[in-house]
Every structure is written in C-alpha cells, then in structure tokens.
Amino acid sequence: MKIGVFVCHCGSNIEATVDTAAVAAASREFPDVVFATDTMYTCSEPGQDEIVAAIKEHNLGGVVVASCTPRMHEQTFRRTVERAGLNRYLFEMANIREHVSWIGKDRESNTNKSVDLVRMATEKLMRNRPLYSKKFDINKRVLVIGGGVAGIQAALDCADGGLEVVMVEKAPTIGGKMAKLDKTFPTVDCSSCILGPRMVDVAQHPNITLYAYSEIEEINGYVGNFEIKVKKKATYVDWDSCTGCGICMEKCPSKKATDTFNEGIGKTTAINIPFPQAIPKKAKIDPDFCTKIQKGKCGVCAKLCPSGCINYEMQDEFVTEKVGAIVTATGFDLFDWSIYGEYGAGRYPDVITSLQYERMLSASGPTGGHIKRPSDGKEPKNVVFIQCVGSRDKSVGRPYCSGFCCMYTAKQAILTKDHLPDSQSYVFYMDIRAIGKLYDEFTRRAMEEYDTKYIRGRVSMIYPQGDRLLVRGADTLMGAQVEVDADLVVLAVGAEAAAGAGELAEKLRISYDSYGFYMEGHPKLKPVETNTAGVYLAGACQGPKDIPSSVGQGSAAAAKVLGLFSKDQLESDPQVSVVDIKRCIGCGKCIQTCPFGAIKEMEFRGMAKADVIETICQGCGICTSTCPQGAVQLQHFTDNQILSEVNALCRF
Amino acid sequence: MNKPLNYAYYPGCSSTGTSLEYDMSSRAVCAALDINLTDVPDWSCCGSTPAHTVDHSLSSALSARNLDQVASMGLDSCVSPCPSCLANLKTAKHRMEDAGFRDKVNNLLDKPADTRVETKSVLQILVEDYGIENIRKKVVKPLTGLVVGAYYGCILNRPAELMQFDDLEHPMAMDNIMEALGATVVPFPLKVECCGASFGIPRKDVVMRLSGKLLDTAHGIGAMALVTACPLCQMNLDMRQNQINKANGSKHTMPIFYFTQLMGLALGLPEKELGIGKLCVSPRNVLDAIDANLKEKAA
C-alpha cells in the first residue's frame, strides 16, 4: 500500500511544541510511506485539497493525518479521501494535539512521541481493508422524554413537521416548572397564558401520543429503530373515561395529601387533578393517602364518579413503542436547601423556596394569588430574597451558577411590590448575572422603579425574633454587617439535575457530568446532540437554562430529528464484529457477554455457531476479548491491527 | 450500661476558679452515673487563648504535654468540661500529625509527647457514650415546669472538622438532655452565637452588646433560665449580668446554669455538691418554682 502522511500544525496548537517538519521527515522513512508533508491547517479547504491532490499524484492507497482527536475530524478526513476515490476506512488518524502538544511542553520529547504515534497509524493502515456500510430502514417516529416547555416545543415542532411523536412525562401533567410559574421575566407576561395553549396543542395534536404519569422502563435498539418500554404508573382512575369533572376531588374526605404541584404550599385530596389547566386533565389517586387503598374503608369517589372510572385494584401497565429518534427533555430539580443550617434547615415556616413563592403569587395557586406567611396567614411587610442558595457554593458541592435565579428574583421582587404596594423587598446577592436581551434593564427596573434594596453579600444567619425573622448578613460593598427584620424569606434555590437523571442516562447510553446534567456532543458545535446516535437533548437537562434558551433548544432538537428523518434509510456502521465460523466452536461465551444482545446462536451444518446481528452490534469489542478462539473479530479493530500498533510502539 | 465507662479527666484552669461549680457538678453527675473519671496526674494549663495568640508551637506544647500524661495513664480517651481546653487539646493533636510541627513542639518538651489519645467534652460522652435514654431512666426529680433555653456558644462544635460533634448550626445535645430531665425546652435561636468571650477584659462594650442580645432573646422566647456548657459563656452571662443590665438599661434576672448542675438536680443530688450557691444570679425563684410544680403534681 502506498501511504501518504500529513502532519498538521493546527496553527500554533501543535507546531508550538512539536516539530511537525521533523515528524514528516521521519515518516518518510517508514515502510510503505511514499509521501509525507506538514501543513498549516489540514482540515481547511486548501489542506483537504492537498490530500486529494497527493492521492492522485502519488497514487496513494491510504492516508494518515497526524492532527487532533478523531472525535473532532475523523469524519471530515474520511470524506476527503472518499472524494479522491479511496474507501473511507483506508484512513488513519494520529492524535498529536490532545495526546501530545497540549499536554507536554518539551519539544523534543513531543516530536519523538508524535513520530511513534504516526508509526503506529501507518502500521495499522497497512492492515486496513475497505469496509462498506449497509443501508437500513428507519422508523420515523420520535420519542420525547419530559413534557416541560423544552419537550413541548420539540414535540410540537416535530409533529408540525409531520412526524408521529410519543411523549412520556413522569408527572401527572405536562408543563414542567413553567406551569408552576406566575409570570415570566423579562416581559412579566403570564406564564400560563403563554404555556397553556401550547399544552392544549400537545393534547389535541393528531400526531402526538401522550403518556403522562409514565416513565421509561427500558430502551433497546439503535438510531432509526429504538424499542421503548413505557411504564404507565397506576392512577387508580380509568383515564379513557375520566372527564376531569373533579366531583371526586370535592368529596374526597382525605384532605392531607402532599400537593406536589403546589410545592407543598397547602394540601390536596387523596384523589386529585394537579391544577385546573392540567394536561391531561385527569384525576389520579395518591395511594399513600387514600383510606380505601390503605385501610379498605371509604370508596366515596367510586360511588360518586359519574363515569365510573375508579378502580382501586389498578396496577402499573407496560406498553411498547417503536421510534427512530429520542429527544430527552427531562429538565431540572431544585436543590434541597435544608442542608443550610444557617437558614434554619427547614425549621422556620416563613422561610420558603422561590418556586413555592411562585405558587403563592399565582392567581390559580393555593392562596389565590395572595402573598401570605405560611405561619400565620398574615401579609408580609418586609420580604427578603436570598440568591445563590445551592449555587456557586463549593461547600455544598454546587460550584456552578444556576443561571436564572438572579432574573427570577428580580421578577419576584417586582411582583411583590405589585401585590403589596406597602411592602419592602431586600435582595442579598453575590453578583447580578443578567446577560440576556432586556435582562439588565429588567433588574435595574426592580431596583430603580420598584425600590428593591439590593445588598451585595451573603446571609450568615436567619433566626426568629418575636413573630418575625431576623436576617443577618454582610454588606460587602459597605464593609458592614446588616440585619433586616423580615416577615417572609424567599430562597432562590439553585438548579440541580432532575431526580433519576443518572438512571435514565444509563438507559439512553448517554453521558452526564459530575452533577448529573447530560453531556452535549460538543460544547460549542453540537449543543443538542449526544454521543449516542439518534438521541438529542433539549432544555435544562443539559444544564440550567431559562425559558427562551430551553425553547430554543427544543426547536433545535426538533430540527435535528427532522434532518435525520429526511432520509428514508440510514447507513449502518460497518465497524462491527464478525464471526469466523471456521474458528467458532459454539461455546456461546460471546452471547453471554454482549451487553447489547447482538449475538445469537445459529446452526451451521449441524453445529452451533455464534452470529452477530449487524444492526444491533455497537462495536464495543467486548466479545472479541471474550472469545477463547479469537473467532470474533471487530472490523477495523482486528487483533492483527491492534497488535501491529503495539509492535510499532515496542520495537526494542 | 454494659461496659464501665472510664476516662481521664482534664479539669482545666477555670475549674479551679471561675467555674468551680461546673467542675463540681460534672464530677458529681459522672459519679452518680457510674462514669469513672480519673484526674490527669500533674496536669497543667492547656495554653488557653494567650498561648496560641503568641505562638502555635508553644500552645501545642502545653496541650501535648497533657495528652502525653493521659497516654501514660493507659487510658485512650480524655474528657474535659471546658470547650476552650477541648479545642486546644484537639488542635494540638491535629497539628502534631504534621512531622515538621511535631519536631518543633517536641523540642520544647522534656520528652517527645504521645498525642494519640482522643479528647471529648463531658457533654459529648454523656450524649454519645452514656446516652440520652439512659439519662432519662436515672431522673428522680424531673425539672417539671422549668422553661429553659440551651446556649452552646460558638466554639463547642466548631470548627466542625476538628470537633466532630453535633450539628454545626443547630446543635441539640443539651436540648435533648434538658428534655430528658423533664424540662420544657424552648428553641433558642442564638444557640451558637458568640457571647463576646474574653473581650470582656479589653472591650467590655462588645460583651455588653453580644451577651445582652443573648439575654434579651432568651427573655423574648419565654425562657426562665439558660443552660450552658462553657465557663466563659457562663461567666459573661451570669457574672456580668448586672453590668449588662446597667449598660443596656435592661432588667434581666435570668439564672445561667451549667447543664451538669441541672442534671445533678434531676438526679436528686444535693445543691451543695453541685455548687448551685456559687451562681451570681440567684436561681432560687426558678428552683422553688420547680419544687412547687413537683409538689402540685404529687398532690
């Protein structure tokens, strides 16, 4: 094989600490290498053209590019060699940026290491074979997990684009956090007025199937052909016939159930509809509080329900859905602030969270939009807001900024003044992060027009004094201690990954950061993709995000799905395992170890043999190291190819 | 109790003077509960605040010597009633883990100190080793009707990494003991605030302000008395209560007990053994009220 080697400067990224010309010169001495050069930016148009020209001029049979990580540009260069008429697998990449120039300072050692890496790549390339993808049909349905504003946007865009959408929402209603908000910054428009109609659209769209109060049990398959097992949790109410009339809720005698939708402000009945605008507007029983289910006594709702929907024996149900792509939009949850002893750790009823305050401000909330102290129902005069509770605080393992708390605190201060003109709001802040369009103007309004007192500093202690709370903190601009008598304290609790985010990631086979937020394919260039083909991200599940950004990502993820489905067939990855049936002794060890169930047993002339199902194999290679006969070989990474690389490295 | 509890006892200097009643009541209570305290032989000052403000190795040398004395007794843990001594003893042990520092300190001593023994407060062993439920069983004269707030002060459990005891912001050890003794415990919101500590000498106004606030707050929540576990806190609140009243124009007459004194009373020990008479603000009214309540209940 005639091989050409291209050593990239990557501007100064590589050249600064690697002598690329020397690497090219050394490569020329390797067996089979007939051409080697160094170039400024191999990935640029002139860089790629140089490769094409060299292939033609020197009649090259394969190409090595020594540059960045294959995750960056392997696809780019594979296409380049293809343009020149070579099979895309007659190409190898040596990573001399991430693995060499960025991590070592010594130019001489770096150069030597780069030469070694190029030598490995050429040795492997000599043993590469052309591989060809197969085409397979795809199922043009999409699954959206999570029905917050991001998921809703993705679902509606996909559905409007003509795709069939399956939405799975864990809670009994869609809407996510936004459905709980009163107004939204920076326009102070009513949250339910803008979200409500979109929720109704989801319910009514002919292309959308909604599974509320459901969770993902299992995900199998691969891009284009996923099989999803959905668990519909028992609601004890037949949703096909429930009309949402609410009669059951009026008469249920068990009135102490946790009101999750209202964030625990007030209680609800054991059988309940989360809120009047819920989608779907269906009742469900909270079994922990239902006296019929717990003690066998009551049964009032079954007697009263005009549609006869109640079924105390209902069990979880499982359904299977087939889709070709998945949008994950599972959002975030709030940091559990009770770890903060200095804020009372939950002992003082008049210290509440920002989301509880939203419910209190909301006209459809448990207090009918009246701001009342939970302790005695009185209207507060002084309201103190504390920002960054569980954000930017290493001591509680949350060093990151939650992004939207500065803004919603300003909003809540403005709304407080609107509701209670005689009130005075104080905000303890660390910095004000108002970087969006019209955002800084908004926080200024809170200070200047609504007379909110902003105090730069942290609160060291909250304690009761009489029936008020004394909030003590530092004013770091004044260099003084401040004490504020508060009637109500609102904590701007930070965002953290949604409960169960990790488990879902395992099922989706996508990665997440150390805080549980899902990792995008590339922090700049692939904001809604993941490293698993066919799985996309939208909204706060990828990191704290406000509504405009969440919606933007919802649409972006939908565009990606529509783009994926613009073809009728996808090409399979030929880098899969293949069984050499002459060597296979049918021991079945690979069948047991394959984590994807991609190997099955077949019969060949009366003998048991292993057989890989190409479309299911993910190319992980576990079977190849399991097989005692070396009969399973992963294409493009055969034992011979890997050993030749090792030999190239261990020459002495 | 299945296992006998044996500790080396390090009284600390204030036990021989300003907090004699803390020392007396700690010993009396432990004796009544069959907890054996053996005095550290030839103990000396832990260094207190002055030593470490001048030189850390000097401070640690003083404490290390005492730890070494404990080790020579063949006991592996030592208790002290005073949180300030405790902090010094624990700090010395911690600092001595660093080889360089250890050499420096050992140079100051006659022989290298063995500082491996653990130190705990009297409060900590009563709660963790003896147990609240066992204390409850020993109560013969419940403190019925006593409305009390528990004041821990700022160093009893801080820094958390070093002290390793109870909640940093919201300790409950004394609250739980008082509740077990039959008292009505009102949650004292300033339980870990500073009383002004030794600022009483150079800047009395600081103590007047800080301790004044503690008394005002205790009064505000309806406490008849406060319990403490720290000689300095107790002194500021009790001995200086008159000065505070003068400085702030307040009229407090709030008894400030050591928690061991109230424990002793509930265990039926005579007031004399507990040094009740040594308190500056007379607890007579409060104690009489408890007795009256008890009689009423009995009748």
Ligand SMILES: Cc1cc2nc3c(=O)[nH]c(=O)nc-3n(C[C@H](O)[C@H](O)[C@H](O)COP(=O)(O)OP(=O)(O)OC[C@H]3O[C@@H](n4cnc5c(N)ncnc54)[C@H](O)[C@@H]3O)c2cc1C
């Ligand atoms: C107090 C407060 C006030 C705010 N005010 C504003 C504002 O005024 N303006 C603004 O722009 N932003 C505001 N925000 C931010 C806003 O809430 C978020 O931007 C928005 O909710 C993000 O939407 P999302 O769909 O990504 O996530 P979410 O709203 O969290 O929705 C996620 C959905 O996924 C579901 N889900 C989670 N896990 C699973 C699972 N495993 N399976 C199935 N379903 C699952 C959840 O039940 C939920 O319905 C505020 C936030 C808070 C806390």
Ligand code: SF4
């Ligand atoms: S049966 Fe259960 S849910 Fe129905 S009314 Fe009675 S308590 Fe409520």
Ligand code: SF4
């Ligand atoms: S490489 Fe082997 S173990 Fe891995 S998915 Fe393919 S068949 Fe299964």
